[in-house]
Amino acid sequence: MSFDDLGLSAPVLKAIKDCGYDTPTPIQAQAIPPILMTRDVVGIAQTGTGKTASFTLPMIEILAGGRVKARMPRSLVLTPTRELAAQVAENFDTYGVHTELKMALLTGGVSMDEQIKKLERGVDVLIATPGRLLDLFGRGNILLNDIKILVIDEADRMLDMGFIPDIEKIIGYLPPLRQTLLFSATMPGEIRKLTKKFLSNPKEISVSAPATTAKTVEQFLVWTDPRSKKKDLARIMQREKVESAFIFCNRKRDIGALCSFLKKEGYAAAELHGDMAQSERTKTLQAFKDGQVNILVCSDVAGRGLDVQGLSHVFNYDVPNSSDDYVHRIGRTGRAGKDGRAWTLAVKDDAKAVSAIEKHIRNPIDVFKFEGENSKPSGKPQETKKKSASRESKKEKRPGPPNNPSKSSSNQKYKGKNASDHRDDNDDSQGFGDHIPSFFGSGKG
Numbered sequence: 408m409s410f411d412d413l414g415l416s417a418p419v420l421k422a423i424k425d426c427g428y429d430t431p432t433p434i435q436a437q438a439i440p441p442i443l444m445t446r447d448v449v450g451i452a453q454t455g456t457g458k459t460a461s462f463t464l465p466m467i468e469i470l471a472g473g474r475v476k477a478r479m480p481r482s483l484v485l486t487p488t489r490e491l492a493a494q495v496a497e498n499f500d501t502y503g504v505h506t507e508l509k510m511a512l513l514t515g516g517v518s519m520d521e522q523i524k525k526l527e528r529g530v531d532v533l534i535a536t537p538g539r540l541l542d543l544f545g546r547g548n549i550l551l552n553d554i555k556i557l558v559i560d561e562a563d564r565m566l567d568m569g570f571i572p573d574i575e576k577i578i579g580y581l582p583p584l585r586q587t588l589l590f591s592a593t594m595p596g597e598i599r600k601l602t603k604k605f606l607s608n609p610k611e612i613s614v615s616a617p618a619t620t621a622k623t624v625e626q627f628l629v630w631t632d633p634r635s636k637k638k639d640l641a642r643i644m645q646r647e648k649v650e651s652a653f654i655f656c657n658r659k660r661d662i663g664a665l666c667s668f669l670k671k672e673g674y675a676a677a678e679l680h681g682d683m684a685q686s687e688r689t690k691t692l693q694a695f696k697d698g699q700v701n702i703l704v705c706s707d708v709a710g711r712g713l714d715v716q717g718l719s720h721v722f723n724y725d726v727p728n729s730s731d732d733y734v735h736r737i738g739r740t741g742r743a744g745k746d747g748r749a750w751t752l753a754v755k756d757d758a759k760a761v762s763a764i765e766k767h768i769r770n771p772i773d774v775f776k777f778e779g780e781n782s783k784p785s786g787k788p789q790e791t792k793k794k795s796a797s798r799e800s801k802k803e804k805r806p807g808p809p810n811n812p813s814k815s816s817s818n819q820k821y822k823g824k825n826a827s828d829h830r831d832d833n834d835d836s837q838g839f840g841d842h843i844p845s846f847f848g849s850g851k852g
Contacts, residue, residue: 413439418505419467426501432457433614439465442588447609449602450590453621453738456614458590462558463498466532469556471506475529478549480511482556483581484534485574487564489514489685490692492534495560499532508532515539516685523548537565537573544580551580562591562598563731571597578605592738593731620734620768624721624741626749628761628772636752637665640724641672642777643750651701652720655736657728659706665724666704675699680706707732718742723751726760730767750775 410423410431431439434452441448442465452458466482473481486492496512503510511525513535522539526549533540533549543549557578559565565574587606591598602609620626631639644652654669656662659680669676677691677700694700696715707727718740727733733751740747751772753761765771 408436414443415439415464415468416471418471419464419502422502422504423464425504432461434458434612435461435464437612437614438462441610441612442466442586443468445469445586447587447606448589449594449606449609449611450588451592451594451611451613452590453592453734459495459498459560460502462560462588462590463495464502466556466558467499467503467506467508470508470531473531475509475531476553477529478526479553480526480530480533480549480551481553482532482558483540483551483554483577484532484558484560485540485565485577486534486536486560487568487570489516489536490688491561492536493689495534499534510534513539513543514685515542516688519543519548537570537577540577541573544577551577552582554581554585557581557585557587559587559589559601562589562601563593563595564735566595566597567729567731571601574601575605592735620737620770621741621747623745624737624747624749626737626751626772627775628751628753629775630754631752632754636724636754637668639777640665640722640752641669643722644672644674644720647720647748647750649702650719651695651715651717652703652722653718653736653739654702654704654722654724655727656704656706657725661725662704662706669702669704674702676702676704678705679703707736715739717745719747721747721749723749726751726753726757726764728760730764733764734768 408431409429410420413431413436415423434450434456438448438450438461442462448462450458450461462484470481475481484492484495486495492512492514496510499508499510508531509525509529510532511522511530511534513522513533515536515538519539519542522543526533526543540549544551559574565571587609589598589602589606589609629639629643640654654665656665659682662678662680666676666678677694679688679691683691691700691703695703704724721737721740723733723736727736737747737749740749751761761772
């Protein structure tokens with residue numbers, strides 16, 4: 408199947424062709440036709456499968472023939488984070504380049520003045536985070552009674568961040584006769600209830616099992632200890648010859664220290680977390696996309712929605728507290744048919760969390776040990792001989808690295824190949840994910 412078979416118009420097809428794409432991804436092939444038929448849709452697909460384009464493309468098609476009114480947007484896309492909102496906006500800019508659609512981006516952390524000016528001129532597409540949208544609505548700067556299409560993007564992340572009450576409030580301001588699209592990587596029970604409450608006979612599309620990791624991502628686990636963690640990370644990065652990477656920390660206070668350490672090691676590293684001003688975050692992301700920075704030390708603010716072409720590695724400096732967060736973190740690499748590598752550093756107190764992740768993804772993570780360091784402390788503390796046999800038998804076994812290195816394929820001697828050895832520089836895989844070329848980044852409206 409090609410994009411020509413999906414019922415898209417010539418201007419949209421031309422924009423797709425300009426990006427170099429010929430064949431839709433599975434979520435795009437299945438979602439675009441029913442959206443064009445104005446059906447409500449629930450799309451479930453793991454990160455990196457092209458969910459954003461699967462709703463932006465048909466929305467551009469549907470909205471292309473209408474007229475804008477001051478303060479009355481014709482469609483609304485709700486996203487959980489500023490970064491994801493900006494990513495969606497880039498999609499509309501890129502695929503709507505041959506149309507006259509006008510778009511506005513409403514996020515916190517920046518001045519309202521310019522946003523209000525765009526609303527006054529009228530927009531076809533409004534992309535917003537819930538907080539800023541409700542703020543402007545409460546001030547009377549926006550009317551929502553002409554919304555024809557509502558998109559709730561990354562619905563499970565909305566749930567995690569506590570936005571569901573805001574979402575319900577916003578939907579209460581919308582006209583009842585509208586098309587509603589909900590996209591999510593997973594479908595927890597609360598989101599299922601939301602779809603039953605606010606969507607009308609939706610077509611459900613699921614292109615992969617919920618909460619699974621992409622087959623294009625190789626995963627590795629390293630057991631370490633808190634004092635050796637930074638050095639072990641540096642050693643892995645040196646062995647891997649990292650081209651570009653996201654490194655995730657659980658605590659914001661650790662991000663600065665780790666970033667400083669990596670800079671001393673000679674890496675072009677930068678921080679990215681929620682306490683930074685929006686202008687700083689935007690500047691940092693642009694520096695990363697431009698190649699001025701190739702390592703981002705992040706909090707989970709970057710775990711969703713951000714897409715960088717050819718990101719070679721993801722490192723979990725800390726084991727994530729949520730198994731879903733593990734899936735979304737490592738989903739930043741191995742996108743759009745490319746190969747990626749994900750490394751997780753764990754200490755012995757992380758054994759329970761590691762076990763939960765492996766159960767969640769239904770696969771064990773390959774354990775790696777540095778050559779010549781078999782004596783290195785493992786994630787499972789050894790029992791002392793003083794413990795009685797009865798106490799030993801009653802003790803619940805705690806998951807950790809295997810005692811016999813030969814039992815894990817990655818316990819074999821690691822060659823330290825360059826990441827490019829595992830990637831196809833001439834990749835001509837069909838379809839595309841959420842990446843948008845930077846030269847299409849100029850906004851409209």
